[in-house]
Amino acid sequence: MFAPQLLGFVSPSINWWALLPQMILLGAALLILLLSSLAPRRSSTTFATVTTLSAAITAYFVSIGLWYDVEREGASSSIASAFGVDGFSIFFTMLILIALAITALLSHHYLDREGIDPPEFHALLLCSAAGAIVMAAANDLVVMFLGLEALSIAIYVMIAMHSRRSEARESAVKYFVLGAFSSAFLLYGIALTYGATGSTNLVHVREYLDAVVFRDQHMLMAAMGLLLVGLSFKVAAAPFHFWAPDVYQGAPSPVTGWMASIAKAAGFAALLRIFFAAFASHDSDWSPVVAVLAFVTLVVGAVMAILQTDVKRMLAFSSISHAGYVLVAVQSASNDGTAAALFYLFTYTLMVLGTFAVVGAMGSDDDHPLTRYAGLGRSKPLIALSLTALLLAQAGVPTTSGFIAKFQVISAAVSNQSYFLAGAAMVTAVIGAFMYLRIIMTMYVVDDDESGPSPVWHWTTSTVVLGTVIFTMVLGLVPQFLIEFAEQAVPILIRG
């Protein structure tokens, strides 16, 4: 009398509430695609923009609710511990949603101007945002990889959508091929991690590494190295940065802003979750490597920026050097350092989006020679002033958020006794300032005989620029709330 044992599939418990933000984004993407194919006449640019915006805003409110849940009940994880619900994941969700709303606003006018189909673009943008959120929240390397690919593949297409321009296609291909190349490193790293610890789940990895003393840790070291390569490519750290200037230059400006902000932020989210949280017990192994990467990135970003004459390339190298600063914070492998990195990423995201908003409005994307900005201070004083504020913030001038961000990063390095790196960060900040000041100088000092440049200006762009400038300046004076927010958002690995 043996009843046959039924091998039923027991699905893991799922916290749908925690998945809601990215589900809203994917739902909005589907809605845009559906409506644009069923009722092509109804689906204007405005419809796509408004849908994306409302999705971002709704998801943002859900994230606020999640934040209070986490504050009340503590961090948790869901779907067999593959998906983390902690301050860290919600911090990045909020950041990604803000950037999403900004990019949607910026692309509104840009798409019309450059003749790009809005529904597809917005659908891809939403998918890419959902991928970024998954990447930041994933507690499992495989899920993280899925998020990374969703983020990246959408971006490849968004770059290539500007089909009129051969540069856009070229940079899409470059980014795609090199991205695939680096993904291979990442995958191999994931496989070796599995080999070394018996799981791809970061909660398990952490517990395993805490409990076990390796007699021979070659495989773990190799896993760390390869994971680092894959993610360094995503965040454009030197020497994995070569794609960035070419791709940033060729991509449509709103996409460049999105890549420079969110692709980078999501990459750092993964980096922090894997290295700071999961490999915490081996920080003496990975921290020096990250320190070397940080140093090389700082130097390359600052030095190469000086030689550029194209504004988008300049900003590409500037974003490389920003990655260097975040790496300085990451290598300190402390709660303070992680909070500093989060603070840096948040302020940097808004600065860079505001900057690319101005760049996008400065006219056709074929090239952005510095000379186009000559005389902007006279012809468009408000735009020039806003760009000045954003560039000064990127240079880290006091009373802007950029100063507080750099200050925190450097103080984290100092308390970790990385004095050399802290010094290097300060020196490269000075070198980097040359590039920002050069743009500002061009706007105000260099006199164009003609009436000066006349950027194509739309109210969506002004809203974004104004908002980011205000945020940047106010945060420079009253940084406390974001500092506390970042301190509460340090990643926690916990079994669901």
Add this chain to the structure above:
Amino acid sequence: MVELVWLIPALPLIGFLILLLVGSRIGEPRAGWVATTAAAGSFLAAVVVLAGLLGKDAHSGDRSYELVLFQWLPSGSLKVEAGFLVDPLSITMALFVTGVGALIHLYSIGYMHGDPKYSKFFLYLNLFLFSMLMLVFGNNLVVTFLGWEGVGACSYFLISFWHRRESAATAGKKAFVTNRVGDWGFMVATFAIWSALGTVTYTEIASSPAMSAAAGTAVSLLLFVAAAGKSAQLPLYVWLPDAMEGPTPVSAMVHAATMVTSGVYLLVRMNGLLTDDALLVIAVIGAATALFAALSAVAQHDIKKVLAYSTISQLGFMFLAIGSGAYVAAIFHVITHAFFKALLFLGSGSVIHGMHDEQDMRKMGALRALMPITAGTFIVGWLAIAGVPPFSGFWSKDEILLAAWEQKNIGPLLWFVGLVTALLTAYYMTRQVILVFFGEQRWDEDVHPHESSWTMTLPLCLLAGAAIVGGGINLPLVKEWLVLEHFLEPIFAHPHHFSSGTSTKVVLAVISVVIGVLGITIATLAWLFRRIPTEQLEPEFLENAMYVDSTYARVVSGPGTSSFQKAADFDKGVVDGAVNGVGAAVRKLGQLIQPAQSGYMRNYATGVAIGALMILVVLAWGLLL
């Protein structure tokens, strides 16, 4: 109601922002009214806060309220808040700053009539008021320093307001440069206090254990350097006479009533830190400044220069009071001086205005009939500063002289210097009143002096009222009448008490009245009745303020310039060379790695591969170790 303190600086800030955005569009006179409304509103807010403060118990420490807006600079163990401290001292300062400030705003509406930069003037005035209030209300040294620099910058803008005039531009520069010396003192003092006590917040400094004697004296003297720069004490006073290049309302507000007293405020605020040795230095320099400036005022011809030297001299009195430990007397004199000196400056502005920009007293005379209100109020100011009872100046000056008399080490000497200064003060002010308002008319035929408009005379009348009764806030006749002294008492680490008996006090008071009357008499005999030959009374030596300023100028432009030139050469050759060298090196480095950025994917992929190899090698290296 005390919680409303943020409103006091916020209102001038709002006024400033409005003028910044639409100032030139709304133009004259609306810009002036916006600024005046902001200043008056700020005064009302200060009154409300005072009422709230008075509603609290005086002795339980309730009358010290801190409003922290946000953490401003969190950096390791240094925590700087953006916060306000409301206590008897700050509210007293705020009341007369906003009160006198509002009146001077009102006065400026008429005075600046027709100026092409009308709205910009009021923009600076509001910004100045805001900065001054930040200075007064800041709950720590850093916020106070913010206000300190803010008032310095506004002072610079306002002195060189008519910057097309060469002398105005130079005077602004001079004020700026001289003040840097004081600012240096302030900054070093702040650093020293932080490193010794680990805090820059006033309430925490007050409750900290005492510093060692040497450190305390050093900090005290650094604070005094700061105060001497801002409050124009020897040897840093040289900028103040030149600051008269600014519009007269500015001289009245910034360079007589408010900003120049911030040095006094700073020292009183830090009274717990000041050591006896430092106090002696402060007293001596204060007395010397008072005497020196009074001597210089004796022989000036410019109506505003007399008042400028007089201001320096009165500031010297205030520092003499601080040096003698009589902080209440210092603040008392700050207040009464604000009333009568603002009155005198505004009166002189009214005269200048009515005389079509004539400032030389030798070309005035007999104006009292033509400008009755100006003359009447000016005479009130004169009696107040000359120390004639019962006008306000008498009470505060008398208290300072008494404090000087009781100074432990060299009291009688300080008192004597103060007495001589009082004699000179009575003399030169009488001389000025006679030269301007009495005697024969000396102006040219084509000048038609006239009384000023109501916006200018109303502030004069109000200030005259204040200059008459202002002494009432601290009358020594009955103990209960010492309102200011009782009000300020909680903020002092060691409250000062006069030890002299009543008879000594009466004798000293009588002597100072006699001296005041003597000064007036001499001046009247000399300048009104011409009984004393006046030529010897204006020696060139004094007219040029003992050549101190011109000696400075000669040193700076002679050997100074050549050493500055050497410094500049050093800067150009060595410092710039190093910077440019680094720049060139960086560029070289960039060109060296530039070829890697070839645009070819294969090269980029190689870069990734090399990077991966590098990482693995570093990790392997770690393993081997």
